Amino acid sequence: MTSIAALLLPFALLQAAETAPTTASSHVQQRFAQCVALIDSDAARAYEEGMAWAAEAQSVYAYRCAAMALVAQDRHDEGARRLDSLGMALNPVDTGLRAELFSQAGNAWLLAREPSRARASFTRAIAIMEEDPTQLPDLLIDRSRAYAMEADWRHAEEDLSRVLDLRASDQIGRAHV
Secondary structure, three states: OHHHHHHHHHHHHHHHHHOOOOOOOHHHHHHHHHHHHHHHHOHHHHHHHHHHHHHHHOOHHHHHHHHHHHHHOOOHHHHHHHHHHHHHHOOOOOHHHHHHHHHHHHHHHHHOOOHHHHHHHHHHHHHHHOOOOOOHHHHHHHHHHHHHHOOOHHHHHHHHHHHHHHHHHHHHHHHOO
16 A cells, blocks of 8 residues: 555645646745645645645645645545545636646545545546546546556546547647647
8 A cells, every 4th residue: 555655646746746826826836836845754744834824825725735745644535535625616617726636636545545436536527627638648547547446447448548549649730730
């Protein structure tokens, strides 16, 4: 279990670092980046700082950082629930952020060994990003991992086949540019 967490957590942290709030103020961006960076060295302190920030500013990014810190503390199910809740609570117009939260929740559910919940979170993210096929391959790969954990090989293969179709069209599109 620890080895799975060691493999997935860096991806979740990298995803969060790469998707720092772009519509938020630079102060929020900076504070979120600091909170996420603190997770690597002291996840418990990052959780406390994230929750203090959330109490002060009610920022979705504060709650997100706190949830990510829970995952880093091997409190996967609690972190996943919080990430799912954040995704559900956001305005549906915030499609990119909602999809990121559901994707992170799905990965946390995988760490918690809850593949059906992971699949549900990934499916929400896929439904949100259906109009943007550039975002779909990674989400489909993640959902295929959840299917594989459930030994649902047919659905895992369908998602992976769809990824190959999407990525093939990406390559063709790039060749013509």
